[in-house]
Amino acid sequence: MSQIIIKNLVKTYKLSNQILEVLKDVNLTITAGESVALVGKSGNGKSTLLNLIAGIDTFESGSIIVLDKEISKMNQSEKQEFLNKSIGFVFQSFYLIPYLSVSQNVALPILFSSKNKSNIDKKVHDLLNYVGLLDQKDKFPNQLSGGQIQRVAIARSLINNPKIIFADEPTGNLDEETTNQVLDLLFRINKEQGTTLIIVTHDKDIAQKCSKSLLVQNKTTSPFYA
């Protein structure tokens, strides 16, 4: 079953008087439970494509349908609700809230959503246990290592049981050992929970671990065989 359907996607940027076309006539389909790597050189539009699919960025023409919803037809509040309930986002720079503890950061998306909050403590507990940070739950982000912070961010992305996880170079700021830990975690989630994983990376090794790899190059995507 297709979860993401992109047709004839065009994305441009305005740079002073110049219009820069980043993506043109992109067409792709991603089915539920897949792990997809978007690879390519810097500036080729990998992250842009990811952001477009997540509804964070806007595009000029074409269509993106995610979980049967046309992204371009959503208004701002619908997009934020979509991000909150259906999507999990893992950023390269982690983006935790520094004044909230680990457990509070993990709970953040559900704290202010309309979802039932009755089991929130248990969910946070289970998730932190899942990512191996239960003993760090009362610490603050500045007391954690980079790998731990990223695992907290992953736990946060899972709190609402998303159907898709977007990870934008999630290991870009991590050393090799920590990278492996984080990747193992992401792929474990993909396999155990059936969550679709879309990951932006430069690393061919990461791409090899995915069920599908797409090369973003020359303004479009093509299958990538690592």
Next chain:
Amino acid sequence: MLNIFQVAFAKLIYKKWKSLILVLIFCFSLILVNVLLIGSNSISERGREVLQDSFADGNWATEDFPAKEGQSFETSPFPKELEKYTKEDLEKYGVKRYYQQYYFDSLYFGIKEEPKGESFSTANQLGFTDTELLKDYVADGYSLDTDYGEYIPVVASTALIDQLYDQEANSIRQQNDTLKQLEFVKEKSKEIIGQKFNLYSTPSSDLFNNRGGEKIKLKPTNIKIIVIGIHNNKFYSLTGNDAMFLPLSAIKNQNFQTLSQTNEWSGRLVLDIKNNFAFLNDTDSQLTRNRSMIKSPFQSLKEIINSFVGIGTTIVGIVGLLSFLIFVFLFGKTVFDDQQEIGIFKAVGISNRKIYFINYLFGFYIINLSFVLSLGISYLLLFTASNIFRNELLFFMLNFASSFNFDTNKALLVSYPLGIISLTYLTILIVSLLVVILPFYRISRTKIIKVLKN
């Protein structure tokens, strides 16, 4: 687990703990300075020294405040307007020893006779109010003929005269050829009779009812009133805690027991010298034709105190406003550089409404914190200034209540009739609007994609 209020508070603490600690250290230092100032000086002793210095400064002296060696009273100039009075005239009206030192421009009526200390403990004076006190006293069955009761009307009279002067006396009546009796009537419900040398009170109509309509005549109190001068520089006579309160409050709350020991406590009945000498010399018609002559005995003192209170409160008010704005800026400047956080909130799907509420609360906390801190610091600065000054010149007490309400208008009105009235409210309005509007602006301007790209 966590609510919006807690998130906003956590944000405040996380982002501003350094500023908070600095401000608290500053406040603590000011408190320490005050403790040291208070601890290193006996205010009353120092006040007395200043008082004595001024009294014995060649202008006039008393037994308690004798002239310093080498000072000659006779050298003091005698005001021209008093030249028509002989020494005997003045002595007849209570100016016994000090008439030749009229350097002053006000007269000072004091209760010369020493009240009995044991009868006038502070506890007995607290809550004292003119007829109310008498009413309770009579209702309790006490006799006003006792030693204790004898002094009740004295104090009552003093206080009531204060009040009457403060309001408006309806008439002044001169009897015989000398001034023996002054009668002030206030709204018919209170009647006070004071003699120049004997003050006594008659109860109000309320008291008549308590005794079945029978009029109770209070015993004359034989309080001696002397006329003493106030130094030209009146501030010197307002040292220590005496200057903290307006005279009525002083009468109400002063510790008679202590004061009586000095034998020179005054009821703070201050009359303008011209009015006094009109009382002393002129005719009935002259006294009654111009009610402006009935000047509040405290007018001079009040004007002096008010001017200081006005200036001081204005300064404190401006300091308060400035420090408030500084704190708002210090604590709230992150308002301008918090885009990333909003982006993160948006990226995890928190609605704009809730993001706004978190930021609004953050601003609200900042405003309140700044308000409390600026008040605290203003007051501490004021208190420090008061402590320093009262050891040297005078003690002035500013109306902290006005500052607390952030209402400097009253003080500003004293100094500048309309000038900066709008400043206070304008500031509060602008800051409040910023707190409400700025989060809207920030949230609407923040796009997740911009944050992620950074």
